[in-house]
Amino acid sequence: MCSVCGFPAAAGHWTETGGASPTDRLRSRYRRAQVLKSVLRDFGLTAHDDGLVPGVQIGTMSGSVSIARDLDEVWCTVERMLGQPIDPLDARFIGQGDG
Amino acid sequence: MRLTLLGGFLGSGKTTWLRHQLHAGVFPDAYVVVNEAADTPVDDALLSRASTIEVLAGGCACCEARGELVALLRRLCDLRSRTASDSARLEHVVLETSGLADPAEILDAIRSDPVLVHHVFVSETVVCVDALHGLAQLVEEPLGRRQAEAANRLVITKLDEAPSASIGRLVATLRSINPDAVIEGAVKGSPVSAPTAAGEDAVALPQLDGSAAGPIFPTRLSLDDQIDWTAFGVWLSALLHARGNDVMRVKGVVRTSAGRLLLQSVRKVVQSPEILPPQDDRDDDTIVVIGRGYRAEDLRRSLERFAGVKQREQGSIFEGVS
Numbered sequence: 001m002c003s004v005c006g007f008p009a010a011a012g013h014w015t016e017t018g019g020a021s022p023t024d025r026l027r028s029r030y031r032r033a034q035v036l037k038s039v040l041r042d043f044g045l046t047a048h049d050d051g052l053v054p055g056v057q058i059g060t061m062s063g064s065v066s067i068a069r070d071l072d073e074v075w076c077t078v079e080r081m082l083g084q085p086i087d088p089l090d091a092r093f094i095g096q097g098d099g
Numbered sequence: 100m101r102l103t104l105l106g107g108f109l110g111s112g113k114t115t116w117l118r119h120q121l122h123a124g125v126f127p128d129a130y131v132v133v134n135e136a137a138d139t140p141v142d143d144a145l146l147s148r149a150s151t152i153e154v155l156a157g158g159c160a161c162c163e164a165r166g167e168l169v170a171l172l173r174r175l176c177d178l179r180s181r182t183a184s185d186s187a188r189l190e191h192v193v194l195e196t197s198g199l200a201d202p203a204e205i206l207d208a209i210r211s212d213p214v215l216v217h218h219v220f221v222s223e224t225v226v227c228v229d230a231l232h233g234l235a236q237l238v239e240e241p242l243g244r245r246q247a248e249a250a251n252r253l254v255i256t257k258l259d260e261a262p263s264a265s266i267g268r269l270v271a272t273l274r275s276i277n278p279d280a281v282i283e284g285a286v287k288g289s290p291v292s293a294p295t296a297a298g299e300d301a302v303a304l305p306q307l308d309g310s311a312a313g314p315i316f317p318t319r320l321s322l323d324d325q326i327d328w329t330a331f332g333v334w335l336s337a338l339l340h341a342r343g344n345d346v347m348r349v350k351g352v353v354r355t356s357a358g359r360l361l362l363q364s365v366r367k368v369v370q371s372p373e374i375l376p377p378q379d380d381r382d383d384d385t386i387v388v389i390g391r392g393y394r395a396e397d398l399r400r401s402l403e404r405f406a407g408v409k410q411r412e413q414g415s416i417f418e419g420v421s
Contacts, residue, residue: 014362014369015332018355031329035406039333071333075340087341088334093404094397 013070026051036074042092043082047074100179102172102192102219103129104205107227108236108243109198112256112285116227117195119288129191130175134164134200159197165208168194169215176218192219201242202226202249206368221370226250227285230261230294234269234302237276247273248347249365252281255294259286266294272302278317279348279389318395320351320402322384328355330406331386335369337405343367345393351386359383 015032019025033049033056040047046059058077059065066081068074079085087093103126107113114133120126134155155164155171175189182188196205202224209215226246229236233255236243247253253273258266270282284291322331331353339346349364352375360372388398 014371015329015336017360017372017374018328018332018353018357020357024356028329031327032333035330035333039337039405071336072340075337079340085341086337088338088401088405089342089393089397093401095400095404 013072015071032056032071039086040078043078043086045078045081100176100190100192100218100220101222102194102209103222104202104224105193105195105227106200106202106224106246106249107198107254108229108233108240108246111198111227111229111233112254112288113195113198113227115288116225116254116256116285117193117288119285123289126191126193128187128189129193130189132168132171132192132194134159134168134195134197159199162204165204168205169208169212172209172219173212173214176214179218199242201245203245203365203368206249206365206370210368210370216371220373223251224249224365225252225254226280227254227256228269228273230255230257230266230269234265234272237269237272238302244276247276250277250280252283253277254283254285256285256288258284258291258294263294268302270294277347277389279350279387316391316395317387317389318398320386320388320399322353322386326402326406328353328360331402334402334406335364338401339364339367339369342390342392346388346390348389349386350389352383353386354383362386 016025016028019028029049029051033047036047036056040058044061046061048057048059049055053067055067055069056074057065057067058074058081060081066077068077075085105113105117117131121129121131131152132155133152153171155167172192175192179189194205196202206221206224209219209221226249228247233243237247255266255269255273261269273280273282282293284294322328326334335349339349343366346364347366349362349369351362353360353362353372357374359375359377361375362372363370
C-alpha cells in the first residue's frame with residue numbers, strides 16, 4: 001500500500017501485462033496518459049500521470065482531481081464527472097455528424 | 100491453478116457429462132467443486148469417481164453463494180501455495196455450476212478478488228445444452244442465452260433423443276449467438292460426433308430484457324504500428340465500459356514487449372492475458388470482436404480515432420475531423 005495516498009496494492013489490471021521490464025511499464029503508463037489526455041480533452045477533462053503517484057489523475061477544468069487506479073476506474077470516474085460514459089462508438093469517434 | 104467452468108441450464112446434463120469425463124480420465128487429479136442451488140446435495144453421490152470433491156450447496160455461486168465460492172477457491176489456493184512446487188500439488192479445479200448460474204458472473208467474481216486473480220486461470224468454459232429443450236431455453240430464458248454466450252465449448256447433450264431437424268436448428272442458433280465456440284455432441288456423457296446445422300436456419304431470437312436487438316456478428320480488427328497495446332487497452336476498456344452488454348466476446352493475439360499475449364474477454368470481464376511462446380504467425384495483432392448493436396466499420400474507425408494517437412507526439416486525434 002502507498003503510505004501517502006492509501007492506495008491498496010491492487011490486483012494487476014489486464015492492460016498492465018504488456019510490459020516485461022520496469023522501463024516498459026513506465027513507458028506504457030506515460031503512453032496511457034497520453035492517449036487518455038487526447039481523448040478526454042474534448043470532454044473538458046484532463047489526465048495526468050507523473051509516474052510517481054499510483055494511477056492516473058483525472059481532473060476537471062474547475063480543479064477537482066480524482067486518482068483512478070486502473071483503466072476500469074478511469075472510465076467510472078469519467079462517467080461520474082460527465083454524467084454519462086464516453087462511448088467509443090459515439091458519432092464523434094466514428095466520424096459522423098458534426099464530430 | 101487452472102479452473103474449468105462447467106455450466107448449463109437446469110437439467111442440461113452437466114453432471115452426466117462431468118461424470119463421464121472423470122471416468123474417462125480427462126481431468127486427472129482434478130479437484131471437483133459442485134455447486135447446487137438446492138439445499139440438498141445429490142450430485143456428489145453420482146460423482147464418486149472424482150479424487151476429491153467438494154459440494155457448495157444452498158445457493159447459486161454467481162449470486163447468493165458467491166462469497167462461499169470465493170472463500171473455497173482461496174482455501175484451495177492457500178493449500179496449493181503451502182505445497183512445495185516440486186511435489187505433486189493441486190493444478191486443476193473443475194467447478195460445476197448450478198443450473199441457475201451465469202458463468203460470466205463467476206468469472207467476474209474471480210477477476211475482482213485480489214487473491215484469486217493472481218492464482219486462478221480460467222482455462223475453459225464448457226456449457227452443456229440440452230438437445231431437447233435447449234432451443235426453447237435460448238428463446239425464452241435470458242439466462243440460457245447468457246450461458247451459451249459465455250462458453251468456449253458448447254456440448255450438446257441427449258443427442259439420441261432429439262430429431263435431427265431440431266438439432267440442426269439448435270446448432271444454427273447457437274452458432275448465431277456464439278460464433279466462436281467449439282460445438283461438440285454427447286450421448287449420456289460419452290462424446291459422439293459433433294452435430295452440424297445440416298442446412299437448417301437459425302431461429303430468430305426475440306429480444307429479452309432490453310438488450311440491443313440485431314444479429315451478433317464477428318469483426319476482425321488489425322492493429323498496425325500506429326495502435327500499440329497500451330492505446331488499444333485504453334480503447335477496449337472504454338468500449339467495454341460503455342458497451343459491455345453488446346460486446347460479447349473479444350479474442351486475439353497481440354505482440355507486445357513482453358511477448359505474444361492471448362487476450363480474451365467475456366462481456367465486461369477481461370482475463371489477465373496469457374503470455375504465449377514466440378511463434379511466427381500471420382494472425383498476430385488481429386483481434387476478433389463479437390457483438391451486436393453497432394456496425395463493423397464503425398468499430399474500426401472508432402479504434403483509429405480513439406487510440407490512433409501518434410507516439411511521442413501530442414497531436415490531437417480529432418485533427419482533420421471537424
